Amino acid sequence: MRAKNSEHLSPSGRGGRKTRAMAKQAERRAATTEAILTAARRLFGTQGFAATTMDEIAEGASVAKGAVYHHFKTKEAVFEAVFDQVSRDLVAEIDRTARAEKDVLAAMVAGTQHYFAATAKGPTGQIILRDGPAVLGWERWREIDAQHFGGKMPRALSAAMEAGLIARQPVEPLARLLLGAVTEAAVACAGRADIARAGAEYARAFKSLVEALRVRA
Amino acid sequence: MRAKNSEHLSPSGRGGRKTRAMAKQAERRAATTEAILTAARRLFGTQGFAATTMDEIAEGASVAKGAVYHHFKTKEAVFEAVFDQVSRDLVAEIDRTARAEKDVLAAMVAGTQHYFAATAKGPTGQIILRDGPAVLGWERWREIDAQHFGGKMPRALSAAMEAGLIARQPVEPLARLLLGAVTEAAVACAGRADIARAGAEYARAFKSLVEALRVRA
DNA sequence: ATTAAAACCGACTGATAGTCGGTAAATACC
DNA sequence: GGTATTTACCGACTATCAGTCGGTTTTAAT
Known part of the structure; x- marks a missing residue:
């Protein structure tokens, strides 16, 4: 041990000196x-x-x-930056998955399933689901989460209401509830050996919950 | 400061000496x-x-x-013992509230509302919702929670299915989802100034969710 | 060239979870 | 009764680690 760094960065090409150098x-x-x-x-x-x-x-x-x-400034600040990065990556992945679906509700279910899989195990789960709330505090965690994955839920619900798929009602509270349900499911999956089966189980339950909201003739 | 203790306990009455003294x-x-x-x-x-x-x-x-x-053994162990105690007290309170209702689903909603109110602020909320998951880890937290408040959800759902109030389906996953929804709602409430209004809002949303599950003719 | 500012270094400090050798009280055994 | 053992309790001490601070090097402004 003890390699240390001695490059840190290479001067790269120097274009202008004063006019355009600030890089x-x-x-x-x-x-x-x-x-x-x-x-x-x-x-x-x-x-x-x-x-x-x-x-x-x-x-x-x-x-x-x-x-x-x-x-x-602090260790927590480092964590928050990491958390933010991981969240961003995760959301990008989920977006790709969800975009494939057509129905808004279907996209919601699909995205949720992806969320399960990604956070169930490994580094992502550790950072997002375990340490996240613990380190940032639940409020702050939810706040950041809302800017990423969590923010998608209200939009999806609004769209669903707009499309007449589910009854009109206050969006925010319902979104929170569903998001909480999803998160809980992800955590529950994370703690099980048979993640695939568990994931499918919860996905089905979630779908059943969402479908229950669907308006019927 | 420095009162120290010098009683620790009073010998109280000594009954038998060897035959019955082990107290x-x-x-x-x-x-x-x-x-x-x-x-x-x-x-x-x-x-x-x-x-x-x-x-x-x-x-x-x-x-x-x-x-x-x-x-x-550790600071965490102290916390866990405290957590357990607080949970037990909370459940006892909720039970009292829920017992007053008649319909199983109604009891679920009522109990949930009480849970909101109790965990929204003050020491109980701090211990149960904030530090609980952070200190014990989410798995352990849910494990203990399931033995107390959380354990009630599956039973209520089973009863509801038995009574034909909601469609038969796997109980565990659905219970987890609803529990997650409730917890999330409690946290959301906890972070707001107008707890009363927020609580009512979420209670309504939760009710709407539960009612959506109710079978219709 | 001079000065200022930003990046970086690493020994040091403060706080605190957990340890450990020792004392006092209760219990077991004769 | 007395002696040994086990259990409760004490508080100074240690180890660890987040965060600090004065100093050095690199870059930028004038």
């Missing part, structure tokens, strides 16, 4: 931040938040601890 | 444990888990830190 510092910043985030994401994902130390993160990113604190 | 040690144990739990419950409830130190708990219980560690 060196920014590049450096971006590179270091990314290294920290990458290391932190790996460590948080495998060991969990509590078992990961700031020294490990610094070591993993090949920078001194001071550098980490130069870019992030 | 002194147990009493002592129980008294100390209870003192610790009482102090911990107050501190965890008001300051939260992270902001409460073991020294504070020991001080609050008028014992040395060593005594606390003699009875509880």
Whole structure:
């Protein structure tokens, strides 16, 4: 151990000097931040938040601890950044899956299923479902979640109401309830050996719940 | 500061000596444990888990830190015991409320509403909804929760199916989903200033969800 | 060239969860 | 009764780790 870094970044091409040069510092910043985030994401994902130390993160990113604190105020701040990144990636995946469906409700179910699968195990689940609420606090967690995956639920419901698929009613509360249901299901799946079967089971139950809302003639 | 204890327990009445005496040690144990739990419950409830130190708990219980560690292996163990106690109390309250209703589904809604109110603010909410999942981990949290409040949901659903109020289907997954919905709602309520209004809002949404499941002619 | 500002370093500090050797009280055994 | 053993309790001490701080190097502005 002890490789240290000695490049940090290469000067790359220098175009203008004063007129257009302001990129060196920014590049450096971006590179270091990314290294920290990458290391932190790996460590948080495998060991969990509590078992990961700031020294490990610094070591993993090949920078001194001071550098980490130069870019992030606290350990929680590092986690939040990682959390945000993972969420963003997850949402992108889910979007791709859901876009394939036609019916809004069907897309909701499909997206949900993907959410199950992705968060059921591995680093993503550790970060999103386990440490997320624990570290950020449930309020903050839900707040961020609402900006990513969680925000899709209200939109889907609104669309469904608009299309006359389900009865008109206050969207927000219902969305929260359904989101809570989904999250709970994901967590429940995460704790089981037969994830595939469990996932299917919950997906069916969720579908049944959503279908119950569908207006009938 | 520095009152210390000098009674710890009174010898109380001594009945038999050897034949029936084995209560002194147990009493002592129980008294100390209870003192610790009482102090911990107050501190965890008001300051939260992270902001409460073991020294504070020991001080609050008028014992040395060593005594606390003699009875509880870790800080988490203390919390778990407190959590268990609070859960038990909450369930007892909810039971009383729900028993007043007649319809099984109605009881479910009523019990849920009580759950909202109780966990929305104050020490109970802090312990059950905030620190609970964070400290115990979501799995363990749900496991304990299932033994208390959570365990009621499957039973209620079974009864509802039995009575023909809702369509027959796998109970466990649906129960989990609804429980997740309720919990989410409670958390959402907890984070709002107008708890009364929010609670009513979510209660209505939950009712709408449950009612959607009701079989129709 | 000079000055300022931002990135980075790593030894140090403060707080606290958990330990450990020891004392006192209760219980078991003779 | 006395002696040994087990259980409850004590509080100074240790280990760990988040966060700090004065100092150094690199980049940018003038």
